[in-house]
Amino acid sequence: MTRPMTAERTSASAGGTPAARLITWYDRHHRRLPWRLAPEAIRQGQRPDPYAVWLSEIMLQQTTVGAVKPYFDAFMARWPTVEALAAAETEDVMKAWAGLGYYSRARNLKKCADEVAARYGGVFPDTEAGLKALPGIGDYTAAAIAAIAFGRPAAVVDGNVERVVSRLDAIETPLPAAKPEIRKAVAAMVPTDRPGDFAQAMMDLGATICTPRRPSCILCPLIEDCTAQRLGAPERFPLKAPKAEKPVRKGAAFVAIREDGAVLLRRRPEKGLLGGMSEVPTSHWTARLDGANEATAAPFPAHWSDSGVVTHVFTHFKLRLSVFRTTVADMAAPSGHWWSAPTALDGEALPTVMKKAIEAAIPGATKAKRGMAGK
DNA sequence: TAAACGTGGCC
DNA sequence: TGGCCAAGTTT
Numbered sequence: 001m002t003r004p005m006t007a008e009r010t011s012a013s014a015g016g017t018p019a020a021r022l023i024t025w026y027d028r029h030h031r032r033l034p035w036r037l038a039p040e041a042i043r044q045g046q047r048p049d050p051y052a053v054w055l056s057e058i059m060l061q062q063t064t065v066g067a068v069k070p071y072f073d074a075f076m077a078r079w080p081t082v083e084a085l086a087a088a089e090t091e092d093v094m095k096a097w098a099g100l101g102y103y104s105r106a107r108n109l110k111k112c113a114d115e116v117a118a119r120y121g122g123v124f125p126d127t128e129a130g131l132k133a134l135p136g137i138g139d140y141t142a143a144a145i146a147a148i149a150f151g152r153p154a155a156v157v158d159g160n161v162e163r164v165v166s167r168l169d170a171i172e173t174p175l176p177a178a179k180p181e182i183r184k185a186v187a188a189m190v191p192t193d194r195p196g197d198f199a200q201a202m203m204d205l206g207a208t209i210c211t212p213r214r215p216s217c218i219l220c221p222l223i224e225d226c227t228a229q230r231l232g233a234p235e236r237f238p239l240k241a242p243k244a245e246k247p248v249r250k251g252a253a254f255v256a257i258r259e260d261g262a263v264l265l266r267r268r269p270e271k272g273l274l275g276g277m278s279e280v281p282t283s284h285w286t287a288r289l290d291g292a293n294e295a296t297a298a299p300f301p302a303h304w305s306d307s308g309v310v311t312h313v314f315t316h317f318k319l320r321l322s323v324f325r326t327t328v329a330d331m332a333a334p335s336g337h338w339w340s341a342p343t344a345l346d347g348e349a350l351p352t353v354m355k356k357a358i359e360a361a362i363p364g365a366t367k368a369k370r371g372m373a374g375k
Numbered sequence: 376t377a378a379a380c381g382t383g384g385c386c
Numbered sequence: 387t388g389g390c391c392a393a394g395t396t397t
């Protein structure tokens with residue numbers, strides 16, 4: 001006589017542990033992404049290209065999957081290997097990264113490729129410690145590459161995992177103070193079999209089921225493991241420390257247009273905001289803007305006409321940029337500046353805020369959105 | 376430890 | 387519309 005099977009054992013997503021239930025769910029509901037190997041291939045022992053995993057992980061830092069996809073495809077097509085990227089010009093990498101944001105990632109991407117090519121013969125280190133020593137690779141990315149590309153049982157903790165675990169355990173400590181507690185909980189869950197898929201399953205669960213707002217608990221493979229769900233308040237977690245208010249800064253941008261339509265550009269300093277990217281000449285960005293500031297900030301004396309105000313929100317402040325334009329006859333670019341032809345503009349390393357400014361002065365000049373505010 | 380560091384989508 | 391959020395790292 002057989003004993004009755006428990007509800008858990010007869011469930012379609014049955015498994016002995018939360019990790020097993022999650023993997024079973026992942027095999028059926030995983031997202032198909034360009035940098036990812038299908039679970040069927042993983043189960044057969046295949047592993048994804050570490051270069052593709054690394055590239056995707058750097059691009060995905062604080063960035064949505066949808067935003068990353070076209071950039072990932074473009075980079076893989078143009079630089080298919082880490083050696084190819086190491087052989088590239090940093091300037092070309094910055095241009096290809098333009099629009100994706102957090103530009104220190106691009107600079108570190110190039111540095112990392114250089115180091116892997118020169119020091120490791122083009123082969124990525126296969127340990128968390130080795131990976132973390134490389135530029136642009138921190139705790140999360142080192143663990144993610146170690147698990148996904150090399151099958152290491154690393155504790156991969158990103159924003160998704162923080163949310164999933166804080167709900168599973170109904171963690172009352174607010175982020176970021178709760179990070180050590182969450183890391184410990186994840187480390188205890190990681191299976192030795194398919195740790196990379198476990199990590200990606202946790203992230204897929206957070207991205208598609210255990211979402212910040214209105215989570216689809218009814219579809220969750222871990223519903224019976226979830227304390228927050230049991231409390232009837234999954235959305236209450238994770239608790240977060242209050243965020244600082246964003247100050248407003250103001251400045252002026254100067255769009256100089258040559259008779260043939262070329263626009264005057266210059267390079268920003270390597271470090272700091274939009275480091276190493278290109279821009280139209282701008283004033284200093286300060287709390288207040290007066291006429292004297294504008295006059296002294298113009299790249300050369302001219303009749304600068306008002307082209308309105310562009311607003312842009314950065315991570316830690318809001319910017320209101322007054323845009324001015326002038327048209328000049330053929331003239332030499334001032335020192336440190338260059339003229340960029342209309343056809344060359346979209347290939348420049350222009351961050352989105354600068355495309356907005358140019359767009360305000362020359363509608364249709366770039367592919368950027370207008371982003372106009374009343375002037 | 377906290378601040379700096381981009382952008383676009385969503386409600 | 388404005389705040390929140392997204393596969394974080396560096397200093």
